[in-house]
Amino acid sequence: MKSKKPRIVDIEMAAVDGLVGRAKELLSMQDYELLKGLVETLLTLLRLVREGRTTIARLRRLFGLAQSEKTADVLERVGEGDKAANTGADDQDAADPAAEKPSGDEKKTGARAVEKPKQKGHGRDAASAYPDACVFHVLHDKLRIGQRCPLCGRGNLYALEPKTILRILGQAPLAGICWKCERLRCSGCGAIFEADLPPEAQGPKHDATAAAMIAYLRFRAGVPHNRLQQIQRNLRTPLPASTQWDVIREWSDGPLYIYLELCRLGAQASIFHTDDTSMPILALMGKRRAKLVSRGELPDPERTGLFTTGIVSIMEGRTLALFFTGRQHAGENLADLLRQRASDLEAAILMCDGLDRNIPKGHKVIEGNCGSHARRGLVDQAVNWPHECRDLLETYGTVFKIDELCRKEGLSDEQRLRRHQAESGPLMDELKKQLEDLLKDKRVEPNSGLGDAINYILKRWEKLTLFLRVPGAPLHNNLCERTLKMAIRHRNNSLFYKSELGALMGDVYMSVIYTAELAGENGIQYLTELMRHEKAAAADPVAWLPWNYRATLARLDAAQSAREEPSRPPASRPPTSRPMMGPRPPAPSPPPPAPP
Numbered sequence: 001m002k003s004k005k006p007r008i009v010d011i012e013m014a015a016v017d018g019l020v021g022r023a024k025e026l027l028s029m030q031d032y033e034l035l036k037g038l039v040e041t042l043l044t045l046l047r048l049v050r051e052g053r054t055t056i057a058r059l060r061r062l063f064g065l066a067q068s069e070k071t072a073d074v075l076e077r078v079g080e081g082d083k084a085a086n087t088g089a090d091d092q093d094a095a096d097p098a099a100e101k102p103s104g105d106e107k108k109t110g111a112r113a114v115e116k117p118k119q120k121g122h123g124r125d126a127a128s129a130y131p132d133a134c135v136f137h138v139l140h141d142k143l144r145i146g147q148r149c150p151l152c153g154r155g156n157l158y159a160l161e162p163k164t165i166l167r168i169l170g171q172a173p174l175a176g177i178c179w180k181c182e183r184l185r186c187s188g189c190g191a192i193f194e195a196d197l198p199p200e201a202q203g204p205k206h207d208a209t210a211a212a213m214i215a216y217l218r219f220r221a222g223v224p225h226n227r228l229q230q231i232q233r234n235l236r237t238p239l240p241a242s243t244q245w246d247v248i249r250e251w252s253d254g255p256l257y258i259y260l261e262l263c264r265l266g267a268q269a270s271i272f273h274t275d276d277t278s279m280p281i282l283a284l285m286g287k288r289r290a291k292l293v294s295r296g297e298l299p300d301p302e303r304t305g306l307f308t309t310g311i312v313s314i315m316e317g318r319t320l321a322l323f324f325t326g327r328q329h330a331g332e333n334l335a336d337l338l339r340q341r342a343s344d345l346e347a348a349i350l351m352c353d354g355l356d357r358n359i360p361k362g363h364k365v366i367e368g369n370c371g372s373h374a375r376r377g378l379v380d381q382a383v384n385w386p387h388e389c390r391d392l393l394e395t396y397g398t399v400f401k402i403d404e405l406c407r408k409e410g411l412s413d414e415q416r417l418r419r420h421q422a423e424s425g426p427l428m429d430e431l432k433k434q435l436e437d438l439l440k441d442k443r444v445e446p447n448s449g450l451g452d453a454i455n456y457i458l459k460r461w462e463k464l465t466l467f468l469r470v471p472g473a474p475l476h477n478n479l480c481e482r483t484l485k486m487a488i489r490h491r492n493n494s495l496f497y498k499s500e501l502g503a504l505m506g507d508v509y510m511s512v513i514y515t516a517e518l519a520g521e522n523g524i525q526y527l528t529e530l531m532r533h534e535k536a537a538a539a540d541p542v543a544w545l546p547w548n549y550r551a552t553l554a555r556l557d558a559a560q561s562a563r564e565e566p567s568r569p570p571a572s573r574p575p576t577s578r579p580m581m582g583p584r585p586p587a588p589s590p591p592p593p594a595p596p
Contacts, residue, residue, distance in 0.1 A: 143157055177201075181197060182195045208528050220523060222493040252505060255530055273480035273483075274352050276308060277310075282497070307328070308491075312479050353477065354463075372476040385449075406419055438454060439454060
């Protein structure tokens with residue numbers, strides 16, 4: 001039986017909202033959530049289809065259905081994998097022709113069965129990896145150091161390295177400690193006497209460690225306030241979502257000073273990576289936006305796009321990650337950043353994709369385009385043009401492998417340039433000739449899918465091969481793509497920002513946390529110290545940058561120790577670790593005196 005052609009109707013958002021609202025009263029909660037999810041998926045699909053640059057391959061990636069883009073995996077899926085294995089042109093093995101290649105018998109269900117060596121750090125962690133764990137010192141119940149051996153009676157007992165037993169206990173992400181201070185009242189005069197608070201009980205209810213944990217969970221781990229509220233309630237340590245926002249807003253001054261300093265410092269970089277992703281802000285959408293437009297409070301009302309721009313600045317071996325969320329796209333945000341750039345600096349290298357909106361108007365930059373974007377067009381067409389795409393992907397894969405080897409070997413910019421000119425230059429010339437021959441010999445139609453991918457590469461050839469002419473020029477924009485995953489994770493979990501202030505808080509915390517991690521620092525510990533020393537960070541933000549703050553803390557500790565009186569014990573710093581839910585370690589009992 002021939003299936004009926006589906007009836008296509010025009011969808012109005014107001015009608016859809018009304019339908020979903022009426023369905024909530026008629027359906028159970030489970031059925032309503034299912035219907036709501038289906039409607040949201042359909043609307044998202046319609047929006048993506050209306051975009052001119054949307055392809056089936058792009059839709060598969062957006063809906064989580066995309067597969068690996070490695071050359072060997074792509075060619076294997078389209079039936080061209082055997083030749084790739086024989087030629088040794090796989091991305092992983094191209095730089096090592098002597099590496100052992102998988103045979104046809106070693107392939108299972110379309111994937112290579114060659115076992116990779118285990119990476120370091122993927123096994124069990126030793127007890128030394130838990131420096132903040134509570135330590136209980138357990139003494140022998142009968143014997144002590146210096147006693148005679150109970151077995152031979154000749155030797156004396158001496159200490160060995162203690163046997164370590166580690167147990168992991170569950171606890172709330174934010175734990176609470178309660179102090180109940182004794183109060184006494186006089187039966188005669190009615191005076192009330194209270195016990196003095198210990199030093200650790202003094203200060204705000206939510207201290208810097210709590211604020212740093214909330215901010216890290218929200219903007220780095222992607223845990224929305226409502227989800228953390230539910231976790232804390234189930235663990236009997238309530239923390240309402242509104243309170244979480246108040247806490248991170250109250251403690252945001254220290255991170256904000258560092259964010260502004262990172263923007264000033266990042267503007268002086270020699271290399272910029274930039275890209276953006278969509279990010280809804282409810283205050284600038286729907287009825288709220290209509291009210292702003294009617295009052296004339298929204299400039300350029302025809303503009304509807306909302307983005308989070310990621311800008312990665314590289315200078316003098318430092319890598320800075322900056323986020324900007326709002327109505328501006330990547331080029332405009334980069335132009336605002338470059339206004340802080342020193343006028344005597346040379347033009348910086350800009351790595352981005354081929355969109356014009358990524359270019360900062362009014363500022364001179366050396367433009368380079370992302371090789372990964374160019375290669376992805378070939379990957380998307382490999383299923384339709386397996387034979388033609390095989391040679392192209394193998395050539396491009398070898399160039400990527402050479403660039404990765406340069407990074408692993410720690411080559412300087414000049415050494416990397418000479419390496420690429422000697423080894424990658426001939427490969428790129430060969431790739432260009434292959435692309436031009438496909439169009440010239442009419443083996444590929446210019447308006448076909450592969451023709452579009454080829455024209456994309458040839459049109460941007462000078463920018464795609466910038467790494468062959470300029471020292472330090474990147475080959476791809478993967479660094480910025482990885483950076484934007486923080487914003488994408490936030491969007492996938494929290495769905496939106498409620499206001500522009502909330503978007504600013506997200507930009508500040510994401511920039512500070514990820515820059516600290518790129519510098520090899522612990523993001524939670526760094527946030528905690530910034531919040532504890534917000535006044536010092538405001539006075540001298542350079543001293544509190546991720547690569548400087550440990551030396552600053554050491555100087556502060558040394559200065560405080562010098563001011564302490566010799567008879568007075570040094571003040572203890574608040575603990576950096578969260579208190580355990582279990583019992584605190586008891587003080588070890590004194591050992592009995594050794595027998596003479």
